[in-house]
Amino acid sequence: MADAVTPMDAPTERPSGGGRTPAAWRPGMGIEIGSLYLKCVEIDERGATVWHLVERHRGNIEPLLAQCRDRARSRDLPLALVSHGTAPAGIVALDAALCLTVGARASCPDARNILEVGGSTLTLVRVDELGRIVSVHCNSLCAAGSGSFLDEQASRLNIDRDRAGQPSTR
Numbered sequence: 001m002a003d004a005v006t007p008m009d010a011p012t013e014r015p016s017g018g019g020r021t022p023a024a025w026r027p028g029m030g031i032e033i034g035s036l037y038l039k040c041v042e043i044d045e046r047g048a049t050v051w052h053l054v055e056r057h058r059g060n061i062e063p064l065l066a067q068c069r070d071r072a073r074s075r076d077l078p079l080a081l082v083s084h085g086t087a088p089a090g091i092v093a094l095d096a097a098l099c100l101t102v103g104a105r106a107s108c109p110d111a112r113n114i115l116e117v118g119g120s121t122l123t124l125v126r127v128d129e130l131g132r133i134v135s136v137h138c139n140s141l142c143a144a145g146s147g148s149f150l151d152e153q154a155s156r157l158n159i160d161r162d163r164a165g166q167p168s169t170r
Contacts, residue, residue, distance in 0.1 A: 028078045029071065042071070053067065082100075
C-alpha cells in the first residue's frame, strides 16, 4: 500500500492567488467514525474530493469500514482514521483537531475559528493566521449528545436533517 497521508502534508500557506497549493496534497482516503455516522472521503493530488460516503452506522461500523478498506485497497491508496486513540490494523490514526483544521481551512483558507457539532461533542478549534492550532475546546460530558439530540428530534418530527436549518415555508 502507498505511504500514509497525514494532515501535515497539507499546505500551510496560501499562494498569492489564494486557495491551496495543489501539488502539496497526496491522494488518500480518510475515515471519521462519529457517534451516529461513518464518513469516508477520497481525495486526489489536488485535494479535491473524488468519492465520499456518509452513512448512519447504528452501532454497526464493520460493513462500512470494510467498504472503505476495500476501496482503498483496490485503488492502492493510504487509509487514515480520525481518532483520539488507536486505529485498526492497516489504518493510520490521525489527530481529530488537526484533521478538522486542515479540512476546514482547505475549504475556507481564512478560517480562524472552526466549530464542529458532532453527535456527542461540540468542538471549537482556534487557529492563527497561518493555520496553526492555538487552542482546542470541547464540551463537557454533561453536554454531550447535542448533535445526537437534534438528529433524533428531526427524525421524530419527520424533518430531513439536511434541511433542518432552512427557513420554513409554512
